[in-house]
Amino acid sequence: MRHFIVVGILTIIASVLLYLGLSAAHLMPVAASAQAVPIDWMWNLILIVMSFFFSLIVVPMGYSLIVFRRRRGETGEGAHFEGNTTLELFWTAIPLLIVVSFSVLGARNLAQTLARNPQAPVIKVTGLQWSWRFEYPADPETGLVVVSDQLHIPVGEQVLLRMTSSDVIHSFWVPEFRVKQDLVPGRFTELTITPTEVGSYKVRCAELCGTSHYSMEKPVVIQSQADYEAWMAGELEKAKLASSSPEGFGQLLVQQNGCAACHSITGGTLVGPTWLGLYGSQVELSDGSAVTADDAFIAESISNPQAKIVKGFESVQMVQYAFTPDELSAIVAYIKTIK
Numbered sequence: 001m002r003h004f005i006v007v008g009i010l011t012i013i014a015s016v017l018l019y020l021g022l023s024a025a026h027l028m029p030v031a032a033s034a035q036a037v038p039i040d041w042m043w044n045l046i047l048i049v050m051s052f053f054f055s056l057i058v059v060p061m062g063y064s065l066i067v068f069r070r071r072r073g074e075t076g077e078g079a080h081f082e083g084n085t086t087l088e089l090f091w092t093a094i095p096l097l098i099v100v101s102f103s104v105l106g107a108r109n110l111a112q113t114l115a116r117n118p119q120a121p122v123i124k125v126t127g128l129q130w131s132w133r134f135e136y137p138a139d140p141e142t143g144l145v146v147v148s149d150q151l152h153i154p155v156g157e158q159v160l161l162r163m164t165s166s167d168v169i170h171s172f173w174v175p176e177f178r179v180k181q182d183l184v185p186g187r188f189t190e191l192t193i194t195p196t197e198v199g200s201y202k203v204r205c206a207e208l209c210g211t212s213h214y215s216m217e218k219p220v221v222i223q224s225q226a227d228y229e230a231w232m233a234g235e236l237e238k239a240k241l242a243s244s245s246p247e248g249f250g251q252l253l254v255q256q257n258g259c260a261a262c263h264s265i266t267g268g269t270l271v272g273p274t275w276l277g278l279y280g281s282q283v284e285l286s287d288g289s290a291v292t293a294d295d296a297f298i299a300e301s302i303s304n305p306q307a308k309i310v311k312g313f314e315s316v317q318m319v320q321y322a323f324t325p326d327e328l329s330a331i332v333a334y335i336k337t338i339k
């Protein structure tokens, strides 16, 4: 009996110390959304249960190794036990109860993170190799639509992200929001976010999606209502300006579609060829022929990149974009200006 009391006390002490240690390790980043609350609550509960069961196994094992070790002069066999129905019933029933409770709590918390306000504004999110595209609700006065590669949300306001992918499966993940959702080509998935902490975070792709998967990081900015409105006004201004010149429109499209992930405008070679001095230059192709980089060649390379492959880029994973003819000529007009 004395052994049980000592082991019981040691197990409780070890559980508490382990839980305090794990809590102090800050295993999770700051919680910045209302959806993070039920998830962190569950995480904390799991830490408590885990600390207890880890101690319940390790403490009696360590205690037995030390206290019941073979002493000098002892040569006999240890006592032999076979089966203990009461113990077996307990160690079947208790874990079963815990697992069932966790599934009930998990379902309840999942429902809380999915709960949404039907009036929440909808931001359309597109994942593409290798960037993000966020399309905000149209401005009620001008009808202009702001598209950005950054996600801005005013603090305290719930938004619904309606997400899809233009190529392969990506996954929207902002660790500070805790929730994560896949973006699947040809399908729409949804995620509700209610940011609670002003700050700058990052969205990253949590689904291996090709060569530059690692670089699919874009800013997520949670700001006060006033700051958000100021940002939105600036973006609307940019959209208005862009709609007045083809080069401006082209530059905006390039920015919105994350083209810079693969094409530099400064001469360096990224995944694809640089755009610096591209227009009008002689381009060597993989089949040994050469072509002048004119409007037709650039437009074709955007909408059908496999048609003519530039020498040295044979093995690159290429992105095919479905731009309208107007958009294509705007992008070509912009590339013309990069000299």
Ligand SMILES: [Cu+2]
Binding pocket: 127, 169, 170, 171, 205, 206, 207, 208, 209, 213, 216
């Ligand atoms: Cu991705």
